[in-house]
Amino acid sequence: MSAIRFTTALMTAVLAIWPASAAVADRGSDTEIQTPAVSPSDERTGPSMIALGSGADLIRLAEKKLRGARVYDLDLSDEGAVPCFEVKAYRAGQMWSIMIDAATRRIVRPARARPASEFDPDTQRDLADFGRIRMKLSEAVMIAEKLGGGRAISAGLHRDEDRLVFVVVVVADGTLKEITVQPDK
Incomplete structure (x- = not known):
């Protein structure tokens, strides 16, 4: 899927769930990583319940389930009865996909x-x-x-001037923020 089609599909899905303003880009070189606080409670976000916690937790859950695989894509989807995250991983020439309920994880x-x-x-x-x-x-x-002050609802690989980067969409206070992270910097 091209980056433009991916972004269009993502924005359509997200805007159906959250009232949001236009996406903005944050660029930073902050390399210190702190584990975000995780609470077992739920936070009302639009018409559905989304469990608190980091998108990184979902990625680690998928990597644990798919031993030896590396997750390359996280995407919030509202195509089913309840919002779910589709998590895609790569292992040994195979592309794997699992769905995780957004409310129950x-x-x-x-x-x-x-x-x-x-x-x-x-x-x-x-x-x-x-x-x-x-x-x-x-x-x-x-x-x-950490940079966006919110929770990731989408993350994946993209090309930026022929370099591979991670693009993460974070929701903070009802606003979408698109943050580009350059790997291995």
């Missing part, structure tokens, strides 16, 4: 695998480059949540 659709060879050449190139990056997506999400 329970896996609602088990892992499904597809061969990476079924995807377009750009996606295959991005995944090959992703394999050479030391930074995990969960680290990029933690940095973005």
Whole structure:
């Protein structure tokens, strides 16, 4: 999926759930990572309940479930009866996808695998480059949540002037913030 199509789909899904203003870009080089506080309570966000906690927690949950896999995409989806996060990972030439309920943080659709060879050449190139990056997506999400002062609802790989970067969308006080994190800097 191209970055433009991905962003358009993401914004459509997010705007259906949260009243938000236009996305803004924050750029920073803050490298100190602090674990965000996690509370077992829920916070009302639009018409549905979204559990408090970091998007990094969802990524770690998926990586634990898919041993040896590295998550490269996190996306809030409202296509089902309840909002869910689709988490995509890559392992041994296979692309894996699981769905996690946004309110309960329970896996609602088990892992499904597809061969990476079924995807377009750009996606295959991005995944090959992703394999050479030391930074995990969960680290990029933690940095973005700290900089944006909110919670990640989307994170993934994107090309920026032929460099692979992580783009994280954070919701803070009803506002969407798009934060770009350059890996391995």
